[in-house]
Amino acid sequence: MRKFKCSICGYTYDEAAGLPEKGIAPGTRWEDIPQDFVCPLCGALRTVFEELKETSPIPAHTSQEDEHFESLRELTPGELSALCSNLAKGCEKQHLTEAMDLFYQLADYYKSKVAAHSSQNFEDIAEVLKYDLSESYSKANTVAAEKADRGALRALVWSEKVSRMGNSLLERYAKEGNTLLENTKLYVCEICGFIYLGNDLPEICPVCKVPNYKISQIGRR
Amino acid sequence: MPAVRNIRLCTKDCMCLYVCPTGATDTENSIIDVSKCIKGCRKCVDACPSGAISLLPDEYPPQQSKSENVVNALRTLAKSKVEQESLATDIAKLSDDAVTRQFAEAIAKSNRLMAEDLIRESGYMLPQSDEVRSLLESMTQNPPKNFPVEKVETLLKQLNSIHKASSK
Ligand code: SF4
Ligand code: SF4
Ligand SMILES: [Zn+2]
Ligand SMILES: [Zn+2]
Numbered sequence: 001m002r003k004f005k006c007s008i009c010g011y012t013y014d015e016a017a018g019l020p021e022k023g024i025a026p027g028t029r030w031e032d033i034p035q036d037f038v039c040p041l042c043g044a045l046r047t048v049f050e051e052l053k054e055t056s057p058i059p060a061h062t063s064q065e066d067e068h069f070e071s072l073r074e075l076t077p078g079e080l081s082a083l084c085s086n087l088a089k090g091c092e093k094q095h096l097t098e099a100m101d102l103f104y105q106l107a108d109y110y111k112s113k114v115a116a117h118s119s120q121n122f123e124d125i126a127e128v129l130k131y132d133l134s135e136s137y138s139k140a141n142t143v144a145a146e147k148a149d150r151g152a153l154r155a156l157v158w159s160e161k162v163s164r165m166g167n168s169l170l171e172r173y174a175k176e177g178n179t180l181l182e183n184t185k186l187y188v189c190e191i192c193g194f195i196y197l198g199n200d201l202p203e204i205c206p207v208c209k210v211p212n213y214k215i216s217q218i219g220r221r
Numbered sequence: 222m223p224a225v226r227n228i229r230l231c232t233k234d235c236m237c238l239y240v241c242p243t244g245a246t247d248t249e250n251s252i253i254d255v256s257k258c259i260k261g262c263r264k265c266v267d268a269c270p271s272g273a274i275s276l277l278p279d280e281y282p283p284q285q286s287k288s289e290n291v292v293n294a295l296r297t298l299a300k301s302k303v304e305q306e307s308l309a310t311d312i313a314k315l316s317d318d319a320v321t322r323q324f325a326e327a328i329a330k331s332n333r334l335m336a337e338d339l340i341r342e343s344g345y346m347l348p349q350s351d352e353v354r355s356l357l358e359s360m361t362q363n364p365p366k367n368f369p370v371e372k373v374e375t376l377l378k379q380l381n382s383i384h385k386a387s388s389k
Contacts, residue, residue, distance in 0.1 A: 155342040
């Protein structure tokens with residue numbers, strides 16, 4: 001009997017145990033569970049599940065110490081906008097209301113400097129996202145692990161999970177179009193950005209574990 | 222160390238009003254009046270049965286130095302998230318279908334939040350930190366037309382004074 005783990009939230013499907021609450025009897029093989037099975041915790045598609053293998057951890061690949069081949073790149077207007085809106089939140093936590101407002105205004109200024117795109121379709125987003133998932137995260141995880149940068153590793157874990165979930169949503173949307181959102185609500189976690197499609201919110205965010213009052217519904221306007 | 226109240230946790234039994242020697246906790250809904258608070262007295266913190274009040278630290282330790290490679294790796298991802306955000310924002314703006322807009326807005330928001338978190342971990346945790354203040358400083362140098370220089374200067378003034386107050 002094998003086990004399959006949701007790469008978004010860590011829920012593990014154990015073939016031996018099945019999932020009787022969802023009508024999947026103990027002993028049901030992964031191949032035999034219904035095609036429309038979704039993760040009972042986070043709603044992810046079965047395509048994001050990975051088989052759990054008992055493996056010895058791979059030794060971290062050795063690095064040339066302190067390579068300085070990359071020098072710091074300037075921040076783009078979009079990044080500056082995100083930086084400023086995040087600092088606004090940081091001010092809010094310290095009750096610095098005026099500074100918060102100023103940072104939000106600065107964030108808007110930089111946002112207005114982001115160039116518009118010539119095409120507007122979800123496939124373009126999916127393409128950029130695929131590159132993150134196939135290249136950028138593994139590179140970033142490697143350098144952050146080498147430097148034992150716990151803050152960076154934490155942020156990478158969250159956003160990689162959120163990205164995988166986003167990717168599976170975009171794939172479903174490409175197939176099903178707007179019917180994907182029929183009869184269901186749509187939510188985004190205010191802390192990590194996790195997108196949840198469904199009517200019953202989990203108690204806590206499956207990615208960042210914040211209680212669900214921090215998860216906001218995205219309405220239809 | 223001024224006291225702050227987490228309204229989410231507050232159960233409105235008002236022990237803090239009772240114990241506070243200065244009336245700083247009289248504020249009902251929002252934050253405790255920082256100008257009245259005898260910083261560090263912590264009577265309200267101990268009195269609150271709901272654990273709703275805490276003291277803000279005067280001083281945060283300076284941030285660990287960040288490796289340039291880590292910073293660049295985080296920026297690469299942040300830049301990509303921002304690009305996805307702006308693609309989604311454009312879809313949301315231009316689509317005349319409410320469901321498409323809804324989906325695009327969720328994607329835009331999700332990417333904005335990821336970008337914020339990645340950029341923050343690349344060395345800009347605290348608004349009053351040296352890193353943030355020197356970034357703001359550099360924005361005021363040769364600013365482009367229409368750049369809100371006065372706003373940045375006001376911000377710098379405020380952040381500088383918070384920074385000074387915490388590092389006597
Ligand atoms: S003592 Fe605590 S619970 Fe009671 S009013 Fe004050 S903050 Fe709220
Ligand atoms: S710390 Fe003391 S002075 Fe400040 S609000 Fe609490 S009880 Fe009042
Ligand atoms: Zn899951
Ligand atoms: Zn979350």
